[in-house]
Amino acid sequence: MGDPHRVGVVGLGVISRAYLETLVGHPALNVVAVADLDPSRSAEAAAGIPGAEALSVERLLARPDVRTVLNLTVPSAHAEISLAAIDAGKNVYVEKPLAVTFEDGRSILDRAASAGVRVGCAPDTVLGTGTQTARAAIDGGLIGRPLAASAVMVTPGHERWHPQPDFYYAPGGGPLLDMGPYYVSALVHLLGPVRAVVGAASRLRTERVVGSGPRAGQRIPVTVDSHVTGVIEHVSGALSTITTSFDGVTTTAAPIEVQGESGTLAVPDPNHFDGEVRLFPLGGSGWRTLPAGAGYAGASRGIGLIDLVRADHRRPARAGGEVALHVLDTMTALLRSAAEERRVELSTVVERPVPVPLTRAEDWRAHPGQ
Structure with missing residues (x-):
């Protein structure tokens, strides 16, 4: 070695x-x-x-x-x-x-x-058994041709637990650039690269209150959008929707769900390495959990x-780095689309x-x- x-x-x-x-x-x-x-x-x-x-x-x-x-x-x-x-x-x-x-x-x-x-x-995290088992299921034809996906991340904000949360609400932060890399990276692994995006964004509050540590109670400014949503057009023709929010409380939505012609996959949280991958096949009577079939186990x-x-x-x-740049291109294009109210094509392949x-x-x- x-x-x-x-x-x-x-x-x-x-x-x-x-x-x-x-x-x-x-x-x-x-x-x-x-x-x-x-x-x-x-x-x-x-x-x-x-x-x-x-x-x-x-x-x-x-x-x-x-x-x-x-x-x-x-x-x-x-x-x-x-x-x-x-x-x-x-x-x-x-x-x-x-x-x-x-x-x-x-x-x-x-x-x-x-x-x-x-x-x-x-x-x-997307190299673990969660995302990789879902990818293997898609590549193996278990849902037929993939048509669409949804990715959802909703939290009330990291200031509730992080003792130094300032950078989450400064340029380079916000829910999309902070948490979006997990979800967009997973979507690229699952459905392939992105061609274009359409985004929308909002900001619920202009200040946040530090909830823990020696700075508890201190107010910090919010200078970025704290709720971002959009549509991602994959080169394959599949369409993904994404929502990342520091303004909500929680959600019952699957972290990622992939729709195919002959089945639907529920994909575990891409912020974790493992988790259950569940399949509901066309004509089936319920969800079944797929055994881990790909990825770094125990990663x-x-x-x-x-x-x-x-x-x-x-x-x-x-x-x-090439994948990371493409993911960054996707996220910044979503933010630009939200600001300019137009569809934005990516510059990376x-x-x-x-x-x-x-x-x-x-x-x-x-x-x-x-």
């Missing part, structure tokens, strides 16, 4: 814990350096990772043995850190979204291509980076990602992936 692939982590907020739980100790990777704007967080994280060093961002990027930078900064810093890493000759794997603007996302991929380095991007955040390392130029990364065969947890944790 050779030496482990050396990784440096930039950004040690809440999500970093989930990534580190997956990556630390994996035989294909070695987390050798961590960095954060708060040196105490860097020191604390490094203390829990054998052999890791707490560094400044600049020193981490300059470290010659770091081959890939795991960029877990807030969305507004995604482009800055990714571009700096690319300029230092590093591969990059970015927490979603790829960037705040499509132009920044395009710059990341163009700069990486020029530098001969790779880009990967969350979400990698957790960071599997996308492992997949990128395992791909090693032999195949496209399944959570690759992407291949549907390579499917994930059913891969046992003990295999992806210890042996080369497919």
